Amino acid sequence: MQVLSVFTSYQHLAQVYDQLMTEVPYELWIQYAEKMWKETSPKKIIDLACGTGSISIPFAELGYEVTGVDLSEEMLAVTYNKAKEKGVPIQLLHQDMSELEIPMTVDAVVCFCDSLNYLTEPGAVLETFQRVHHALKPGGLFLFDVHSLYKINHVFGDHTFTLTEEDIAYIWQCYLEEGSLVTHELTIFVREGPLYKRFEEVHVQKGYSHEEIVKCLKTAGFDLLSCTADFTDEAPEEQSERIFYAAVKTK
Structure with a gap:
């Protein structure tokens, strides 16, 4: 496990990523998470595949103890600099999500912005879910979204x-x-x-069916709490584009 504390340079995409994503409604992911865990009031959370910190940093500003995890050192460099500028504390880990390893357990893990679709092998999805399960306290929540097959x-x-x-x-x-x-x-x-x-x-x-995702969740030891679509409380339909899953560690 590599812990990143100081960053000095990063490549072009990381530099312009936030420019490309100016229309992305990150606040809706924050609202979704806080709605899903309002009964449990988590304190320690992991933002898996945190990118440039556009979700990690707002969580930290709300008072959560945030650990951001990403495969890209360049993206983590941007997160570090943005968090430093805003004066918010965030721990950053340079890891592949399917190799997640942290020295403590947390109350919730989020993996937003279709990051799980970057896992192009079903085995990697299951491995990631198992790693998340291991990182969570009993009763901990796992929230994520994926691009639909549609x-x-x-x-x-x-x-x-x-x-x-x-x-x-x-x-x-x-x-x-x-x-x-x-x-x-x-x-x-x-x-x-x-x-x-x-x-x-x-x-x-890669796109995954609902059945594939639920099977991986159950195998990893999660119970599915809800499955909704496109930032609504409605169940997915044939032409839904973004599917949200909320699962709880039960085993």
């Missing part, structure tokens, strides 16, 4: 998306493969003075 196969599919703004632009091409596997190829242009600097990113995500 979104993977039909919204992303083989489509192309573009963004053009004054300081940043991208071309985002999606390539769908068998097994609900989608490759995102991003070409990003960032203004540097009078010129634009170009760089490329490739990300792969």
